[in-house]
Amino acid sequence: MSARSRWLMISVCLGILLNPLNSSMVSVALPSLQNVFKLDFTGVSWIIFSFYIASAIAQPVMGKASDLFGRRRIFLTGLVISFVASLLAPLSPYFGMLIVLRIVQSIGTSMMVAVGMAIIRIHITEKQATALSVLSIFLSGAAAVGPFVGGVLVHLWSWPAIFLVNIPFVVASFLLAWRTIPREEQSSFLAARDMSFRKWLAVIDASGILLFAVGLVALLAGLLSVKSSGQISTGNVITLLIGIVVLGAFIRHELKSKSPFIPLRTFAKHPGMTSVNVQYILVNLLYYSLFFGFPSYLQTVRHVSEFHTGILMLTLGLCSLVASPLAGRWIDKSGPRPALLVSALLMSFGSIWIVTLNQTSPLISVCLALAAFGISNGLNNVGMQAALFQSSPKEIIGVASGLFNTSRYLGTILSSLLIGIVMGGKFSFSGFRWLGMTLAVVALSLIFMNLRRQESGQMQESEIPSSSR
Template sequence: MISKPTQALRATRPAPTGFDRRLIAPMVLGSVLNPINSSMIAVALVPIGIAFGAPPSETVWLVSALYLATAVGQPVIGRLVDMYGPRRLYLIGTALVGIAGVMGALAPSLGVLIAARVLLGFGTSAAYPAAMQLTRSEAERTGEDSPAGVLTALAVSAQTVSVIGPTLGGFLIGVGGWRAIFTVNVPLSVACLVLGALRLPRMSKDKDTAGTRRDVDPPGMLLFAVMLVSLMMFLTAPKLSEWHLPLLSAAAAVAFARRELRVPEPFVDLRVLGGNLPLVTTYIRQFLGYTTSYAFLYGFTQWLEEGRGLHASAAGLVLLPLSVTALGVSTLTGRREAVRAKLLVGSVVQIAGCAVLFLVGSGSPVWLLLVVGALLGVPQGLLGLAGQNALYRQAEPARIASAAGLLRTFMYLGALAASAATAAFFPHRADTPGLHGLALFMGIGSALLLVITLPDRSLRTLTPKTV
């Protein structure tokens, strides 16, 4: 059965016989806005800290602020995309990215820079849910419910910019200083606005005016935001004096659950989510996989600069094997869904990479550092694809954008956990004992990922469905 969003899209544009390839460029370009800002900052934390006289415990908020904003923004905007269509939200979000880029490039203080990262987080929250909604609507329109090529393009593009981000960031810092990494957002924002305005379909008038304030569920969204922000603020800098934050998070969680189970149009349909254990497990796997991935990206990069003594541009070059391996694995395996196999191989290799990190020290040869990056590039090329493909098969079609937003939320929760762990293991500087402690943390998370994947029989039944 074809969903109402699909009918609305079809009513306002010609209907190509296959997937409308005019959509791919704005979908892909918008989806890389968050990964490129997430990864470039890894090599900029040390120079920014020097510029503002801030220790790692303060500069870590440049990471946490982006992910707090995105973790809240993705499912909220995803719900709005499901209701009002992707075009409007996509254009508003990508415009905010350009504004945040200018704000970051001109920031006079660390506080203003953190505020720019918050704006970036909200601005980059629209494109991925919009892309997943467009992918689902096109699959339903064409009757071809196996858009592996399009899903692969989204995953590979995001993966590519994630892993080349540190190298690109290092190059930009070497050429124009750390402020240069923020200016990248301006031309990207302009390109997204032009492509989005020209190619993304308008919703029909009936669909565009169908939503009401009641449907949006502002109280549910507010409670969700309070729950996440208070919890993540505590995890980023856990102290006994901040005991009220986890209590506030727990209270908000209880109130959120009670409301969402009672209202007719909830922000997050807990009844459906609670009855979809495979999807919930996919979210948990997303969290575990990306906790390790981001812990390595941020922790290893800072260690290369402070523990190994490399310049930011050199640290970016050392991470090139990570980029090449992840991109190669994603490209080679993208068109085969093989969700279970990707999860198993990815988690095993991730465990192996964490083990090799214990061999690394301040005097380690460069070739060993390159090997570590190449090894951990394999799971980066597999786990993101597996999670995205699993969600596409497991989520309710009518809520695909909000479900995709939640998938990204769990990804960014993993990034927040990683940044908290990085701050905990590197309280003053990124030294080798701290790196080894971080490697143990990463290994435990990778082992948990393997443990919950092995017995999951639902992964064996993930096959393309007939529309």
């Protein structure tokens, strides 16, 4: 790999790590934000919701936009947006403004994730597989160490530090990207510039994006307001109905659209891919429920400092990072099904173990639950991707990957919703136990799904010789 290619790799990696890093750092800052802005646990959960909803929408949209306006231009613009949001967020006088800037930050960082892999694939032609694996390590590694980094920053400098820490990464990435990412031909940009505004909206499916965002936010707001208020009011019912109706309109629109934001018809045509995406939603629901719930348990119930919470949460990230390369070798030999079954068993064990914890449980017990989820996450990082490739036809692998990322964000959003519903207005030990029991049920359903898939796979393999005869 040439020196220029190495610097290109560094510039892209410094940019793309900002999205997973910022998505995970905030988990340790939730109690601090709750105290500073005088919020209940449901209210402060919107700092998580807003980021993931915006990421779920922005990444596929920016992928389409990069085809029209150029990947270099989108990447650099994302860095500028991230810089502005990270600089202004600590100055937020009220929580609503912080949420708006959090959404802006999510859009900016999503612009880099959406085009980073494409830039590497196009401009690095030697040792491309190695380059892409490095990119994946930065994405998963940043998410894994986020709670530790967030814990240290909040302990030393309070919550604004989790935004300000982005600035040196953004500046370094921008300077390197400006020099190393080659300029693209102007033909695609000129074509996009000459395109009418109505045509451009149709290409990115602006109507579908708007319906998805409004419906999802209304549904989440209605569910959380019912739980936080403890009663069903007329306003709550109207909000819930608006969410359901708008999401129904979204499904109808996507089925008719020529360029859908989420191609729902693809699910119907490929049931194996549908099963993988459903399982991926549940996997992320489990993992991120623990990811966001455990720091609050440690700080609120166990009264552990932000710094030591970050160190304990590092168990989750390190186990995930160590398990990922080992999972790759195992899956190369045995396929994804055994690894995914073991992952589901580990998540079931971890969820049941959470229920056994109390206010005085030794920290080794806490680390045991974190290790179980960390190892399972490492297995899932590789196993789910391999299962997707097995179940998706080659001609639609690009669409399949986009849907796969959307499933990850939906699982993450649902995890925040689950925590908000179980905990209500205040994080409590009894609520944490209920969370563990809920996660155990979900994990056991994953075991059942994997056993069914293993049986169907064995049946298909046994049918091959007989049909060939």
